[in-house]
Amino acid sequence: MLIAIAVTVLVITLAWRGLGTRTPGDSPEQPRPRTPRTRTRTVAPDDDPDFLREVDRKLRGEDKSS
Numbered sequence: 001m002l003i004a005i006a007v008t009v010l011v012i013t014l015a016w017r018g019l020g021t022r023t024p025g026d027s028p029e030q031p032r033p034r035t036p037r038t039r040t041r042t043v044a045p046d047d048d049p050d051f052l053r054e055v056d057r058k059l060r061g062e063d064k065s066s
């Protein structure tokens with residue numbers, strides 16, 4: 001039972017320190033600058049309008065090449 005209490009106190013102490021609680025004598029850390037995230041749109045080959053027209057033409061049977 002004594003070991004369980006000691007382990008519990010140790011875990012709470014480590015968690016408390018890990019949460020970033022500061023004492024009055026601590027120096028504040030500089031926050032990291034945030035990098036702007038640019039959204040890039042993924043372009044798939046089947047987004048090409050010419051390709052889509054060609055597929056549409058083949059599905060309608062208007063393609064004379066085959």
